[in-house]
Amino acid sequence: MTTERSAPPARGGARDGDGGAVRDGAGLAVLAHRFEAIVRRMSNTLARSGRSGVLNTARDFSCCVLTAEGGVLMTGQSPPIHVMGGPDLQARSLLEFHPELRAGDAFLHNSPYHGNTHAADHSILVPVVDDAGVHRFTVLAKAHQADCGNSVPTTYMASARDVYEEGALIFPVVRVQEDYTDRADILRMCEMRIRVPHQWRGDYLAILGSARIGEQSLLRLAEEVGWDALDSFAHDWLDYGESRMAAAIAGLPAGETTVTTRHDPFPGVPDGVPISAKVAVDPARGMIDIDLRDNPDCVPSGLNLSEASSRTAALIGVFNSIDHTVPHNQGSFRRVRVHLRENCVVGIPRHPVSCSVATTNLANRLGNIVQRAFADLGDGIGMAEVGTGMSPSEAVVSGVDRRGGGAEPFVNQIFTGTNGGAAGPFNDGWLTMDDLGSGGTLLLDSVEIDELKQPLVIHERRLARDTEGAGRMRGAPGLTVEYGPVGGDLEAVYANDGSVHPMSGARGGLAGARSAQQLRHRDGHLSDLDICGPVRVAEGERLVARTSGGGGYGPPDTRDPWAVALDVREGWISMDRARRIYRVVLDDAGAVDTAETDRIRAPFARASDSGYDPADPARDPSVGPGECPGPAPTEDTP
Known part of the structure; x- marks a missing residue:
């Protein structure tokens, strides 16, 4: 139907x-x-x-x-x-x-x-x-x-x-x-x-x-x-909301495009879940149509979106791509038609299909491809993809708190590390965006409060260098978080994504780094964990999570060299990455070597990123159009 x-x-x-x-x-x-x-x-x-x-x-x-x-x-x-x-x-x-x-x-x-x-x-x-x-x-x-x-x-x-x-x-x-x-x-x-x-x-x-x-x-x-x-x-x-929305749509380029993505392999879906969104913009009528009907049926997994999440994820992608002052009310929603079908993984589920993870994983994927579709329609609109996945850094942790001689059960979701935000046409990605569905509204936990409320210790939380999606405007990097239990075992349940299929850039921007999840054993060595929990962590062991980076917008070698130099000084990217990906040369003091930068950028100069060709044979062969930087964290990861 x-x-x-x-x-x-x-x-x-x-x-x-x-x-x-x-x-x-x-x-x-x-x-x-x-x-x-x-x-x-x-x-x-x-x-x-x-x-x-x-x-x-x-x-x-x-x-x-x-x-x-x-x-x-x-x-x-x-x-x-x-x-x-x-x-x-x-x-x-x-x-x-x-x-x-x-x-x-x-x-x-x-x-x-x-x-x-x-x-x-x-x-x-x-x-x-x-x-x-x-x-x-x-x-x-x-x-x-x-x-x-x-x-x-x-x-x-x-x-x-x-x-x-x-x-x-x-x-x-x-x-x-x-x-x-x-x-x-x-x-x-x-x-x-x-x-x-x-x-x-x-x-x-x-x-x-x-x-x-x-x-x-x-x-x-x-x-x-x-x-x-x-x-x-x-x-x-x-x-008023409807009139503002109609005016915003009138300023968009007319067009139609279909964008695809794929969720990582999960329980019940060993090949992952491919999804697509067909986006059509009609400025003359002031209408946007988003067709989600050509997608797989519901799957035997908690990934299925509820009708509310399907509609909302599509709307988020739209509102991320237009004038941010348009009111979010039923009037503005009238100007967006979201086409859904029953028994669709991004549609209208029917009992007893599970929608346990309906607000995060596939919802993020869906909203991301909608906003990337707008970027495909024209420069200066839309966004790249926000980092995704319910990393172990956002796990639901549970067990028995035995501190002080007691034995109190506990269960809570912690927010110790968030995904990187996507780059837009005029702004870099927001570091603590978390995911598309939260929109940066959730707060990162205080380390001290988490350690007070649950029997755990957060050993490390830091920015993961060189994990941003490079671009004219860069995506935000992921974070690295490491924590473990105190006084007994801890169970952590998570539902990650982006470990296999990273979050794409837009208009020539590169993908953000893949996420990763590992267990640090008592002897210090690391072993990879499944993308989906639960995992039992014994005292003396630690969970290590690296969240996914957001995608970049526009070719990296069109980024302002002084912005690249600032990113190096702030520790967001390395000098090697500045030269290899952004084609910006810095001297020993971290200042831009203008002459050398101009020289190595000259062969790749273009009038605008609208003519960007990721298959251009003149580009550095070591940097592919979909490069996803950043290996899984190890003891040697900077």
């Missing part, structure tokens, strides 16, 4: 008396900032009251306000994989399953088959209901869990052949509060299945508290300005 999924236009309710436009630009901006403040208040509540490190340290959560019909109205500084193409689907399921909504209701929703991203993202939806019982808005708070009841202690179970083997508790929009009172039977179900129940209970209260803060803030705002004004604002704000 082939299905085209696009969000319905989410409209507000009443307008002013004459039915026309009700708000001038200043008034629209004022109320937009008031709604933004509500979302920030929700986010601050969740950050300050979350119990697990994945929330209060890394901040893997999101908050947003939806219209009564379910359109995304206002989002905050949230991982984009959470808040673009999914909240409206979740709200539609809310209205389908619970057509009668009352003040005091709250619903737990984590079902990837009913609009959620994946089972580890627990969402609380709260309807905002006025004194007359009319449903006016919905607030949503979503938070990734340290444990969601999977059959093994991880929230990313890549090896799961189906949802039964995955084992997560699934809540398809289940009422967990009525009249502002918990339904204790539902909460007991969670506590019986989750490994550290008091930690989950604290996180549940943080998510619920965040949503209630949003509800009460909207009720107070309505008391101040009236429901009619808020309805009019919602209508106008979405129309």
Whole structure:
């Protein structure tokens, strides 16, 4: 079955008396900032009251306000994989399953088959209901869990052949509060299945508290300005988003292109997963079409994307390629049609397909090829590919904490090292981008806090030199992280990618370095690990992770020589790489030797990178067009 999924236009309710436009630009901006403040208040509540490190340290959560019909109205500084193409689907399921909504209701929703991203993202939806019982808005708070009841202690179970083997508790929009009172039977179900129940209970209260803060803030705002004004604002704000998006598309080159990639081999997919995206831009109509239907069927693995993740990953690639000031709301989403089909690995899965890893691996691959497609359409737009993979540096770690003579179970996802960001047409990659779905919003863990919360020691965390995707604008390098347990064994579950197929550059830029995962044994020697955990690490042993680098944009030998010299001084790249890849010669003091640089660049000079030919026989044969620098880390790796 082939299905085209696009969000319905989410409209507000009443307008002013004459039915026309009700708000001038200043008034629209004022109320937009008031709604933004509500979302920030929700986010601050969740950050300050979350119990697990994945929330209060890394901040893997999101908050947003939806219209009564379910359109995304206002989002905050949230991982984009959470808040673009999914909240409206979740709200539609809310209205389908619970057509009668009352003040005091709250619903737990984590079902990837009913609009959620994946089972580890627990969402609380709260309807905002006025004194007359009319449903006016919905607030949503979503938070990734340290444990969601999977059959093994991880929230990313890549090896799961189906949802039964995955084992997560699934809540398809289940009422967990009525009249502002918990339904204790539902909460007991969670506590019986989750490994550290008091930690989950604290996180549940943080998510619920965040949503209630949003509800009460909207009720107070309505008391101040009236429901009619808020309805009019919602209508106008979405129309404003649509008009801004249409204008942004009008400035793009017309064209159509298909870009492909392949996920690394994984359990259930020994040859990896090839995917493609057909991107068509119609500036005259102000529309973008992304066709994902020509892709493999769902696979016996946790890699399958949920419908929410498929749509969102495509949208992220679009928004990374256009004017960044365009609002991320249902109005701007109307101008992008994402074509999906059922039973597709990047489409619409059906129960019991597992979507355990739906927010990371294939979602990153999908969004990356969409933004690279825009780069193919013209210089000055699009991006290279962001580093990908759930490296051991971002593993879910678990075990028993025996420090101080105790025996307390622990489970948490750590964020000790992130992937490198992609280069764009005008900027180098962001060092702590992490991956495309998080968009740089997640925080890198404090070494001291991680060591305090879990029985482990982080022995090293550093930039991995010469791992960037070289280009006119370079991608960010990966990081090297090494850690091990204290006082007993530790289990680490990860689901990496990019160890076989690196992240590509754009418009002549080179790929970033491959990721790597190794175990350092007690005698110090290193052995390679599978790309997908779990792995048991004994006391005295260490996990060694090198995250993937981001791709470069434009030919490396068109990079500003002084920028190359600065990268060498800062330790991002070596002098040898500066000369061999960027064709920049530095003297013993690290300054650019202008004459020698001009001499070795002269044979490769071109008017612009639009004429770049990676097969040009005049290029240095030691540097292939898809070169992926950086071997697996060893004792001698700089």
